Amino acid sequence: MPDFALSPEQESLRDMARKFARTEMAPHAAECDRTPRFPEEIYRKAYDLGLMNLNVPTEYGGTGLGLFDQCLLVEELAYGCGGMTTSVIANCLALEPILLGGSETQKQRFLTPFCSAYNFASFCLTEPSGGSDAGALKTRARRSGEEYVLDGEKCFITNAPHASLFTVFATVDPALRTRGITAFVVPRSAAGLSTGKDEEKMGHRASSTSTVRFEGVRVPVADRLGEEGEGFSLAMRTLDQTRTPIGALATGIAQAALDHAAGYALKRQSFGKPIGEHQAIQIKLANMAQAVRAARLLTWYAAWTIDRGAKGTLESSIAKCFASDAALHVADEAIQTFGGYGYMKEYPVEKLLRDAKLTQIYEGANEIQRTVIARELLRQYA
Amino acid sequence: MEIVVCLKPVPEAETRLRVASNGTTLDVEGVKFVLAGYDESALEQALLLKEAVPGSKVHAVSFGPAPRTEEVLRSAIALGADLATWIEGPSGPGADPVTAARVVAAALADVPHDLVLCGKQAGDDEAGLFPGALAETLGLPDFDSVVDLRWDAGAGRFTFLRATDAGGERWQVPVPCVIGLQQAWNDPRTAKLPNILKSRKAPIAKRAAAEVPGPASVPVGFALPPPRTGARLIDYKTPDEAAQKLVRILREEAKVFP
Ligand SMILES: Cc1cc2nc3c(=O)[nH]c(=O)nc-3n(C[C@H](O)[C@H](O)[C@H](O)COP(=O)(O)OP(=O)(O)OC[C@H]3O[C@@H](n4cnc5c(N)ncnc54)[C@H](O)[C@@H]3O)c2cc1C
Numbered sequence: 001m002p003d004f005a006l007s008p009e010q011e012s013l014r015d016m017a018r019k020f021a022r023t024e025m026a027p028h029a030a031e032c033d034r035t036p037r038f039p040e041e042i043y044r045k046a047y048d049l050g051l052m053n054l055n056v057p058t059e060y061g062g063t064g065l066g067l068f069d070q071c072l073l074v075e076e077l078a079y080g081c082g083g084m085t086t087s088v089i090a091n092c093l094a095l096e097p098i099l100l101g102g103s104e105t106q107k108q109r110f111l112t113p114f115c116s117a118y119n120f121a122s123f124c125l126t127e128p129s130g131g132s133d134a135g136a137l138k139t140r141a142r143r144s145g146e147e148y149v150l151d152g153e154k155c156f157i158t159n160a161p162h163a164s165l166f167t168v169f170a171t172v173d174p175a176l177r178t179r180g181i182t183a184f185v186v187p188r189s190a191a192g193l194s195t196g197k198d199e200e201k202m203g204h205r206a207s208s209t210s211t212v213r214f215e216g217v218r219v220p221v222a223d224r225l226g227e228e229g230e231g232f233s234l235a236m237r238t239l240d241q242t243r244t245p246i247g248a249l250a251t252g253i254a255q256a257a258l259d260h261a262a263g264y265a266l267k268r269q270s271f272g273k274p275i276g277e278h279q280a281i282q283i284k285l286a287n288m289a290q291a292v293r294a295a296r297l298l299t300w301y302a303a304w305t306i307d308r309g310a311k312g313t314l315e316s317s318i319a320k321c322f323a324s325d326a327a328l329h330v331a332d333e334a335i336q337t338f339g340g341y342g343y344m345k346e347y348p349v350e351k352l353l354r355d356a357k358l359t360q361i362y363e364g365a366n367e368i369q370r371t372v373i374a375r376e377l378l379r380q381y382a
Numbered sequence: 383m384e385i386v387v388c389l390k391p392v393p394e395a396e397t398r399l400r401v402a403s404n405g406t407t408l409d410v411e412g413v414k415f416v417l418a419g420y421d422e423s424a425l426e427q428a429l430l431l432k433e434a435v436p437g438s439k440v441h442a443v444s445f446g447p448a449p450r451t452e453e454v455l456r457s458a459i460a461l462g463a464d465l466a467t468w469i470e471g472p473s474g475p476g477a478d479p480v481t482a483a484r485v486v487a488a489a490l491a492d493v494p495h496d497l498v499l500c501g502k503q504a505g506d507d508e509a510g511l512f513p514g515a516l517a518e519t520l521g522l523p524d525f526d527s528v529v530d531l532r533w534d535a536g537a538g539r540f541t542f543l544r545a546t547d548a549g550g551e552r553w554q555v556p557v558p559c560v561i562g563l564q565q566a567w568n569d570p571r572t573a574k575l576p577n578i579l580k581s582r583k584a585p586i587a588k589r590a591a592a593e594v595p596g597p598a599s600v601p602v603g604f605a606l607p608p609p610r611t612g613a614r615l616i617d618y619k620t621p622d623e624a625a626q627k628l629v630r631i632l633r634e635e636a637k638v639f640p
Contacts, residue, residue: 008582050574
């Protein structure tokens with residue numbers, strides 16, 4: 001029999017993240033959004049509590065959780081603040097290529113010192129000329145003796161201004177398209193590496209996003225992950241792992257929106273009764289509750305599938321795509337439930353809409369997720 | 383130093399309590415029990431003392447049924463308790479505080495203790511009877527509403543602050559003793575994820591509850607407070623005006639004073 005009950009261990013992990021999100025993150029969410037501010041003191045606490053390198057095995061100093069447990073935590077954190085969660089979990093994305101494609105020596109060399117202190121890493125795939133078509137990326141890696149020389153620019157890179165380590169995708173030969181793409185690990189100290197100014201964003205404003213420039217950055221061959229040309233598949237395999245937690249992040253935002261809306265519907269009066277007694281509002285809440293639960297269950301299912309050793313491309317794309325669409329819709333309906341107050345920055349729901357929007361875009365835009373879903377689906381009918 | 387800290391699983395703060403159909407107990411079906419409030423502060427105090435006094439051990443003790451008692455002890459281990467003893471208790475809402483104190487006292491007969499810490503009252507019934515009853519049964523002195531407990535190595539005594547209406551009293555007390563901690567003065571720590579994972583596999587010593595006389599008290603009935611009605615907002619421009627309007631309402635409408 002499939003079992004939806006969490007183990008006592010999972011409940012205690014979830015309770016811890018819930019407490020952290022509600023006592024440490026949520027009280028600062030509005031201020032960090034408004035200012036905007038990258039709350040280092042909160043991220044440092046998150047690191048101390050083991051919330052930052054969730055996917056790194058304990059032998060390299062991480063927390064060593066499976067995807068399902070990661071998703072439980074990420075949903076709770078996102079309930080407190082979506083933007084902070086993006087920054088807290090970005091190390092998982094940036095370090096996954098090392099976990100999947102690094103040699104044992106590379107894992108020990110990069111992960112162990114990185115995880116032993118409060119550090120950020122950034123995953124550098126997207127470029128100004130395009131993110132969805134990652135195969136067409138332009139950043140060049142030219143071999144020169146026992147080194148590569150990197151030239152190019154990445155954009156929209158989460159935590160880049162604060163990162164000490166970068167996993168970078170570059171091409172040894174653009175004519176080879178995906179088969180030219182190669183992955184490297186580059187420390188912040190590398191000469192010629194620079195990060196741009198913090199972008200002004202619509203949401204996730206507690207997170208930090210910038211460009212990363214590579215101007216003649218020399219990278220030893222020993223810091224290449226896998227062989228030349230293996231980078232594209234490494235990036236895709238990385239995203240297969242990290243897409244599902246985005247579903248969890250979206251679910252957390254959606255749950256927060258539903259909770260705010262339901263609470264308000266019980267209190268706000270119109271025409272002599274709480275608005276929650278008007279059927280139009282009841283239907284909204286009923287639909288929102290369905291969307292939240294479906295998002296959570298699809299996320300759990302994808303995580304469970306991947307934890308059992310399957311690739312889970314179809315399941316994780318469905319989870320990410322559905323949950324992020326659900327989050328946007330639920331946040332929108334929460335604003336509608338609040339009426340005019342919902343549109344005011346003084347109330348928490350408009351931020352949820354702005355935060356939800358990103359989950360449809362990053363880690364593979366939903367158009368791309370649908371392309372993947374259809375491709376995987378049609379393959380089963382062919 | 384051997385520090386024992388007594389922990390009671392209590393319903394999560396957000397729980398909507400229901401009275402059981404018999405009217406004399408709470409319906410705890412589906413209620414989530416946690417380590418909370420005064421007991422959280424007591425455990426935090428135990429951990430602070432352990433960090434300050436090299437070679438100390440914190441021993442968490444709890445009396446109650448599965449699964450909540452085990453869960454509370456595992457939380458304590460995740461936070462830093464070195465040992466845990468689970469005294470198995472009957473299922474349902476739990477024993478009265480004096481009976482619980484007698485059972486725990488019996489168990490402490492073979493548990494070394496230089497200091498026994500508890501919340502000054504439980505986070506659920508807030509009875510405040512347990513520390514006194516425990517001390518009485520153990521034949522130890524007890525002190526309650528304590529904050530900032532320290533070990534004075536020179537004097538070989540504990541010192542602490544006791545909040546009073548008039549301010550604070552600084553006390554110096556002998557070893558061993560029972561101390562009931564005030565809550566929320568010491569910012570209880572959060573368990574780290576790796577410690578939560580380790581706590582799941584930590585050993586917990588399980589033992590049967592001793593036969594004790596009792597029950598010491600039996601609830602005759604529980605009732606939820608009547609739903610509140612008629613909250614009223616006073617319209618005002620200045621604090622003076624607000625005070626005048628409020629006094630008029632209290633005097634003329636509510637007739638609280640003539
Ligand atoms: C706040 C934020 C943080 C980010 N963090 C990171 C990070 O840490 N690392 C990183 O590498 N990237 C990061 N990204 C980049 C993100 O992954 C990309 O923005 C995303 O992949 C889309 O790429 P693009 O912006 O270039 O849009 P484009 O690829 O130009 O797409 C534009 C539109 O066209 C659609 N489209 C494109 N191709 C197709 C197609 N074949 N069929 C149908 N529709 C299509 C897209 O879905 C989209 O709607 C971040 C982005 C943001 C906004």
